[in-house]
Amino acid sequence: MADPRTFLPLSPQQFHILLALSDQERHGYGIILDIADRTSGALRLGTGTLYTAIARLAALALVADTGREDDRRRFYRLTPLGRKVLTAETERLESLVRYARAKRAGAARHRV
């Protein structure tokens, strides 16, 4: 299996899609609704963006078609690699946030 870190950084859309699939399989519209729900409507993907991202994630073998169809709509799931990449990206973001917080705390001392 490829090193998950080589896929980083993910675009925000990719990150959100992986996140949407992390707890259950979803179809396209389901992903859109989940992301919109999680971001309180701030991020609402269009079909062009969504399927471009899915196509790319599928090509990188981070998500896969489940083969299940409900109402003729395909469902997608996270692959094991996809889950590892999601974890790696989350860690990367976490460390970045930690780093930024530390620096800002240091800077605050200079401020009036």
Place this chain on the structure above:
Amino acid sequence: MTTSAHAPLGGATGPRRAARALAARAYAWAFACAPADLRAMYGDEMRRTFDAMADEAAAVGVLALIRLLVTESADILRARLTSRRFTVANRTHLIPGFRQLRQAARSLARRPSFAIAATLTLALTTGATTTMFAVVNTVLLRPLPYPAADRLVTVYESSSSATAKKSLIAPGRLEDWRQRSHAFDAMAGHYFENVTDTSGENPERLSGMRVTPGYFDVFGTAPLIGRTFAADEERFNGPGAALINESLWEARYQRDPNVLDRHLVIGGQTVRIVGVLPRTFALGSIDVWLPGQLPPGLFPVRDARFLNGVARVKAGTTLAEASRDLADVQRALGREYPRTDADWTVQLGSMHDARVGASGRPLWLVFAAVGLLWLIGVANMAGLMLVQLKRREREMAIRTAIGGSRIEIAGVVLHEVVLIVAAGAALGVWMASGLTALVPSVFRTLPRLLELSLDWRGVVFAIASSAAAAVLFGVWPVIGMTRAGATGLTRVMSQGARGATAGRHGLQTMLVIGQVALSLLLVGAASLFVETYVHLSRVDVGFSSDDVVTFHVAARWDEDRARLGLFQEALVNGLAATPGVESAGFVNFLPLTGANLRYQATVDGLTGPETGGALTAGARVISADYFRTLRARLVDGAWCPALKTDFTAKGHAIVNRAFAEAMGPGTRVVGRDVRGTFSGGVPLVIDGVVDNLAEDGPRVSSAPYLYTCDSAGSWPDPEYVVRTKDARGIGAVVRQLSKQLDPSRAVFSMAPLARVNASALDEPRLHAGVLAGFAVAALSLAALGLYSLFTLLVGERTREIGVRLALGAAPGRIVSEVAWRAGRLLVAGVLIGLALTACAERWIGSSLFGVAPLDPLTLGGATLVLAVVCALAIALPAARAAQVDPLAAMRRD
């Protein structure tokens, strides 16, 4: 696809259902734009997902549906523009650098206002400079449109007596020069003659040029079709022949190649069209070239000077060598004909200079102004760039922190610069091509406009200037920025980096000062030129052109003068007898039209200011009622006696006030005899003194002038003037009258005299207009630069301002601090601008009239305008500073 599997539209109303169906169709159109592989792999999915979204939106309302449709279409379009690399394989196809460019494009698309502002600024300034470059290049730099044009010269006679300037050439002398000189491949002469062609239904006036043998050999231009004149056609009494201009060929013969079988009828003589010359051949608008066919009897008359000389210098011979060669010939002629030739020498000049003439300096002036505008534009873009860099400081710092090299980081920004420059240059060239087409209608007085085009040099200029702009507004700030960026993330993240920001604002402050300075220069220059125009248009020209109409009636110089005289007499008298007409007359050259040949005059019994008691004066030939028609003011004596065709009676003359005063204060010239070359040495009696008319144009006041009251017919082709209350109807009256008297004559160039006079102000008006336009553009750009600088400054200090307001500082104090800072900047800009204006004085001084180049009132006014505009530009940022909400400001970050 239009029917959704689960459509919760049972209760939906008709319009909503229709909208839902329409939306599905519209999505299908937008979907066609999606990338092909995406369509193939996920097409059905996408449509189904859209259906689900559309159902949800339709349940909300038609507006929601429309909103969905718009965002979906945009989304698909974006996918099309930005994607194309959703398969791993595609990536390998990418050209190096292309990926970065696309990244840059996406990055710019996220900041459209910056991208648009920078691109438009570059496009506008590039368009304007490239257009002016095309004009300067065509008119001043490009060689004349003839083979080996640098060897073409103009040839004139020149009198060694100090006051007379260059003179036209007598045909006999030209012939001697041609035969005896060694430095020339060819030499010939021409004179202008407006002819009437009666081959068509109505007589038509054509502007013509008569040429001496070998004229076309001088230029070396081949006719488009046909040939130049044959030897027998150039001989006196030879068969008639004509070459016509491409424009006439097009307008009258629709470029018919069989035009060579056609004839013109000029002065009753049938003239065969033997060829067509390209429209760029002639300076101005010559319709037809005719062989001079000068009578042999004219050649011994060595005082009959009427030919403009042109010549082609032998290859390898300089202008000075050719001049010496011809001067030697003329010296020999002086010994041969001491009476007529001893006093004369030759004057050679580059034909390019002669044609481009006085338009050089004003053109360079406009070009310089456009260059300043370009500089201001570039400074503005640099300002915009700095604001952008400031905003992206964090991004850059993070890139540095995660190990991006300085080049890589600069590259991110430079790719954006490349995109902006490419788009700006392309737009600029496109604009320039449009503007270049407009130039001839705006700069009507410029020579060589027929040759005007935006050629490859123009495109190279646009690209080069854009590249220079890129270096100035892109590379320079980026280098400064990455230097700051390299010192690390910490400072930027802490937002307390006073040192770095101050330095960068220093650069931007300098840019704004520069903009203010250049704007002042342009606004000052524009005000000076506007004042010049106002002064020129208020000059007392010495006559009233209201209600006066001027026109021409075709006549040839070799016509029977007595017959012509009777015609002129009958026409003028007939017009004067027409109801509504106050008076009518004619003159050989109208005032303000720039005909300023000089002659030497002596008044019997008085001593003039020059050697031999002479006075150099301009001369005009007038009819009796000319001055009355123009309402010129009589100072002394009386007007000319009534117009008659009588070549035997003693001539009369009127002189202007400048002439009378030059003869000595207190002396009375009326009643005395005046003689000089203008009358062939025959004495004329001075009847009266007229107040000065602005003969040489509004800039030149009161040169001495002498008006000879000629017999009708002595000047065949004068400018007629009629003072009438019915300017509209006078055209028909003149044509009717002329037709009755002589049906073969064309009446042409009928225009109100006021319009003719106004055209004397075309150039100053144009300069004032163009410079005012540039000044307005410069002011707007400088205002924009100030606005963005202060928005940035206030934005940065929001927290500080918030704290101070919270601690009880008065908002007025905050505003006055901002204003103080702007004021200092403005003062610096104004001082530099005034210094620049002082340096430019030398350049513009000679083009001004009635106002000094450093006129304090004008420059003060310009400074005031600049100050007001600048105050407006900083008003919004200053107000914003005063309205900072302390709590919100401190909560930020």
